[in-house]
Amino acid sequence: MKKIEDFTPDELVTLASTIGILISRKFTIIQRLVIASFFSGIAQAITITVTQANLITNLDSNLSSTNNDLQKQIDELKKHIKKLEDDKTS
Numbered sequence: 001m002k003k004i005e006d007f008t009p010d011e012l013v014t015l016a017s018t019i020g021i022l023i024s025r026k027f028t029i030i031q032r033l034v035i036a037s038f039f040s041g042i043a044q045a046i047t048i049t050v051t052q053a054n055l056i057t058n059l060d061s062n063l064s065s066t067n068n069d070l071q072k073q074i075d076e077l078k079k080h081i082k083k084l085e086d087d088k089t090s
Contacts, residue, residue, distance in 0.1 A: 023035055
C-alpha cells in the first residue's frame, strides 16, 4: 500500500473528491454538514501542529545563526581590544 506522501497532488485531489462524492450520496444534508465540520476541524488541528513544528524549527535555526553571528562579533571585538591594548603598551 502506498504511503500518503507517495501520492501525487492529482491523486490526492481525485481521492478527496471521490470520498466527498461517496459521503454526499449516503448522508442527508444535515449529516453532510456535520461530517464536513468534523473533517474541517481535523484539518485545522493538523495544520496548527504542522505550522507550530515549522515555527519551532525555524526559531531554533534562527537562534543558532544569531548565536554564531554574535560569537563572531565578540571574537572580532576581542581582537580589536587586544590590538588597542598592544598599541597602548608599545
